[in-house]
Amino acid sequence: MSSLTKLLQEKRKNDTTVNAANSNTLGSQHGPSLLRTTSKSIGIPTDRNNSGTTTSVTTVVPIESEDDESSSSMASSSFDGKPMISSSFLTANFAHTAHMYSRERSGSFINNYNHPNELATSLGSNSALPARRNSRHYLNGSASSNRQIPSLSSSIPYAVPNSNKDTSANGNHSASSSLTSSWLESYGSSMPNNISAIDSNIITSPVVNSVEPRFVISKQKLQKSAQENSNNASASVSRSSSFSSQLGNLFFSKSSKDIHNSYSPSHNNTNSTSNGSSTNNSNTYHVQSNASSADSAKGSIAGNSIPKPMRARQYSSSRQQPPSGTSYTDHFFGSPTSVQDVHPHAPPIQNQSLPRSHNSSIGDLKRFFKKTSSTNSLHASSNSNSGIMMGSPPVTNGIPVPNSNNPTSLNRMPSANYSPHSYGDTIYSTTNNATLPFSKRYLKTGDDLGAGAGGSVKLVKRLSDKKIFAVKEFRAKFENETKRDYVKKITSEYCIGTTLNNPNIIETIEIVYENERILQVMEYCDYDLFAIVMSNKMSYEEICCCFKQILTGVQYLHSIGLAHRDLKLDNCVINEKGIVKLIDFGAAVVFSYPFSKTLVEASGIVGSDPYLAPEVCIFSKYDPRPVDIWSTAIIFACMILKKFPWKIPKLRDNSFKLFCSGRDCDSLSALVTRTPDPPSYDNSMVQIPEEKPSHSSHNVPDPSNPNIGPQRLLHSLPEETHHIINRMVDLAPACRANIDEIMNDEWIRNIEMCHMIDDGFNRKLVHASDHTHTQVDQSEAHIAGLEKKKKQKQEAADSQ
Numbered sequence: 001m002s003s004l005t006k007l008l009q010e011k012r013k014n015d016t017t018v019n020a021a022n023s024n025t026l027g028s029q030h031g032p033s034l035l036r037t038t039s040k041s042i043g044i045p046t047d048r049n050n051s052g053t054t055t056s057v058t059t060v061v062p063i064e065s066e067d068d069e070s071s072s073s074m075a076s077s078s079f080d081g082k083p084m085i086s087s088s089f090l091t092a093n094f095a096h097t098a099h100m101y102s103r104e105r106s107g108s109f110i111n112n113y114n115h116p117n118e119l120a121t122s123l124g125s126n127s128a129l130p131a132r133r134n135s136r137h138y139l140n141g142s143a144s145s146n147r148q149i150p151s152l153s154s155s156i157p158y159a160v161p162n163s164n165k166d167t168s169a170n171g172n173h174s175a176s177s178s179l180t181s182s183w184l185e186s187y188g189s190s191m192p193n194n195i196s197a198i199d200s201n202i203i204t205s206p207v208v209n210s211v212e213p214r215f216v217i218s219k220q221k222l223q224k225s226a227q228e229n230s231n232n233a234s235a236s237v238s239r240s241s242s243f244s245s246q247l248g249n250l251f252f253s254k255s256s257k258d259i260h261n262s263y264s265p266s267h268n269n270t271n272s273t274s275n276g277s278s279t280n281n282s283n284t285y286h287v288q289s290n291a292s293s294a295d296s297a298k299g300s301i302a303g304n305s306i307p308k309p310m311r312a313r314q315y316s317s318s319r320q321q322p323p324s325g326t327s328y329t330d331h332f333f334g335s336p337t338s339v340q341d342v343h344p345h346a347p348p349i350q351n352q353s354l355p356r357s358h359n360s361s362i363g364d365l366k367r368f369f370k371k372t373s374s375t376n377s378l379h380a381s382s383n384s385n386s387g388i389m390m391g392s393p394p395v396t397n398g399i400p401v402p403n404s405n406n407p408t409s410l411n412r413m414p415s416a417n418y419s420p421h422s423y424g425d426t427i428y429s430t431t432n433n434a435t436l437p438f439s440k441r442y443l444k445t446g447d448d449l450g451a452g453a454g455g456s457v458k459l460v461k462r463l464s465d466k467k468i469f470a471v472k473e474f475r476a477k478f479e480n481e482t483k484r485d486y487v488k489k490i491t492s493e494y495c496i497g498t499t500l501n502n503p504n505i506i507e508t509i510e511i512v513y514e515n516e517r518i519l520q521v522m523e524y525c526d527y528d529l530f531a532i533v534m535s536n537k538m539s540y541e542e543i544c545c546c547f548k549q550i551l552t553g554v555q556y557l558h559s560i561g562l563a564h565r566d567l568k569l570d571n572c573v574i575n576e577k578g579i580v581k582l583i584d585f586g587a588a589v590v591f592s593y594p595f596s597k598t599l600v601e602a603s604g605i606v607g608s609d610p611y612l613a614p615e616v617c618i619f620s621k622y623d624p625r626p627v628d629i630w631s632t633a634i635i636f637a638c639m640i641l642k643k644f645p646w647k648i649p650k651l652r653d654n655s656f657k658l659f660c661s662g663r664d665c666d667s668l669s670a671l672v673t674r675t676p677d678p679p680s681y682d683n684s685m686v687q688i689p690e691e692k693p694s695h696s697s698h699n700v701p702d703p704s705n706p707n708i709g710p711q712r713l714l715h716s717l718p719e720e721t722h723h724i725i726n727r728m729v730d731l732a733p734a735c736r737a738n739i740d741e742i743m744n745d746e747w748i749r750n751i752e753m754c755h756m757i758d759d760g761f762n763r764k765l766v767h768a769s770d771h772t773h774t775q776v777d778q779s780e781a782h783i784a785g786l787e788k789k790k791k792q793k794q795e796a797a798d799s800q
């Protein structure tokens, strides 16, 4: 045995002893399970160096919980894995995309939750049509409007555990559900340094006064760094630096003078003070930022670790601005960056060390445009078409004039003369005849495809060739939403839509600003994957094909440094050829810049509850890639089971609790922070006597019990899927399979998948031989149709 292996073994032994001691204490005091119901907030999260897999700081914050009425109600049904769809589930369940809004404890988020008692216990007919409820709440007060935005996912039933079985399997439930502060005292010490224990049900913002001095940079340093960056930055950077505000201007009719000023060569950097206009702009943002940061700080401190989650979210999920003047650098802090902020292909090198100011999103946009503006060409979302950014200088009467270097492409930047009130301004297009107003080129067919938090999607016909497209009309800015947040949301989808090029990602044809509406014209797909799943007609091979196509889309995204973060059945559409496409990039983030190995962590509770990875509910920052992997596994499970394995990945959800049980560990935080075992090189040569398993917890693994541990989910899935699905739903993101490992899995490799291949200028379909794709009637092919039908049924039932 090598000395390294010996050392590792010894270390592990020691660790086990410590853990055993701690766990025994825990066990003797609090019963057998890893579960707890306390809502007391004790632990104070700290920012320390992350010794884990990433280079940036990871903070664990106490998790939120409410009294879990759902546990009991859910426990009254059985989780038999049969593909049955309950009408009451369809009505009662929900899934919502949580990005850009916060959970207000006493606010509408919780209130809008369908009451757990509404959860159906009978998993009966699948004839009932889904209700799509959504409880999105935007950061800037839109929550207060109590908007009921529907969510498609709400239509899938949740798997519900059998209380009898569960109790026997897991010991005494009530006893198991009580971890208290003493648990923390005894057990918390064995947790990694960079985290604090999950001891509460409230998500709180990191405590700001624990920021290590080395993360705090002085004003002078910041200015110096800004100066250096502005020296390094090329003219093209400075020229593009104000794109975000340009886009804002586009939507909010800023005066052309302001726009012009922001193009000024002296406006090299958002921190620049040389230009009055830019300084004002910058200052305005700083004021906002500091205000929200201060709020955030107030929330976490004054609220004694129970801040208003909205504030916490503002701190954690927006621009990571530390409170009250504290500054970080990207490099150390690894702040998350939204897609709207940066183009994945942009050269990151010198900008990696840009000071993280509130304006960093704009700074990141510099990176986005630095490369592209120098070439004056736009990344089109289609191979065959070159994208055109319209409304660019020079513009005559809204008709863009081709750039002299490239007659088919136009400058990306909106014109200094740009008038946002002029009609039919096409911001981006892959077509060359986008000069007429939108309404003169497209005819609305009257059919709604769906609506969500981001806007509503309608069917239109292009008059020139009678081709059908889907048009997303972005929602208007909420009253309480800042212009900045709104523009961020829009630009995210804009950047994605105009950049990505993959058969499994929806193609954006053009983006138009007309009559103060922003319209995104997309290729149309005939079916929502959700609708197909709900038809209950999918063959196993077809499910596998769809799954692999989703994975292929994810692989593409991850390969270019993007994570979707809101993968769910609702966000997959499928065309008549059986090609699945990912849509809705409103929550996507960049996790890696080109040429950089630094992981940019994401933050905020973003996604839809049943698809959320557990770490999203625990950590304030996380690697968004494993989050996508987890969600994709849940999508697969949903396609097979026709129900969600659990409602939310929190211990208050009984199904999830049981899934976490039987893992020889009493702490979810310990499970989630696990790192992969170090490789043992000489096991094959040296026979190590098999140690008797000594269980240090009250969650003794029992592989023969299908109701606890990973088997809880796996036993309902085909055996060949177990290996990789198990790895995809590994509670520890560090141990979860990455997309390349998944694609290399034997089962995945052997899945016959319908796909497109390049055939000269076109793409050609290659059909899998072992299945055909289910088609459903157009009246129920999309969420809107499903909802309409459901409403009609309901009305008919009511009138009887």
Ligand SMILES: Nc1ncnc2c1ncn2[C@@H]1O[C@H](COP(=O)(O)OP(=O)(O)OP(=O)(O)O)[C@@H](O)[C@H]1O
Pocket (backbone or CB within 6 Å): 097, 134, 152, 449, 450, 451, 452, 453, 454, 455, 456, 457, 470, 472, 506, 522, 523, 524, 525, 526, 527, 528, 570, 571, 573, 583, 584, 586, 782, 783, 784
């Ligand atoms: N290209 C498309 N082809 C067909 N249907 C589409 C297309 N794009 C969107 N849809 C339909 O519109 C619905 C809403 O679209 P999308 O998810 O982009 O909106 P959203 O407002 O961001 O919704 P969410 O609340 O889920 O984030 C989708 O679930 C789908 O049914």
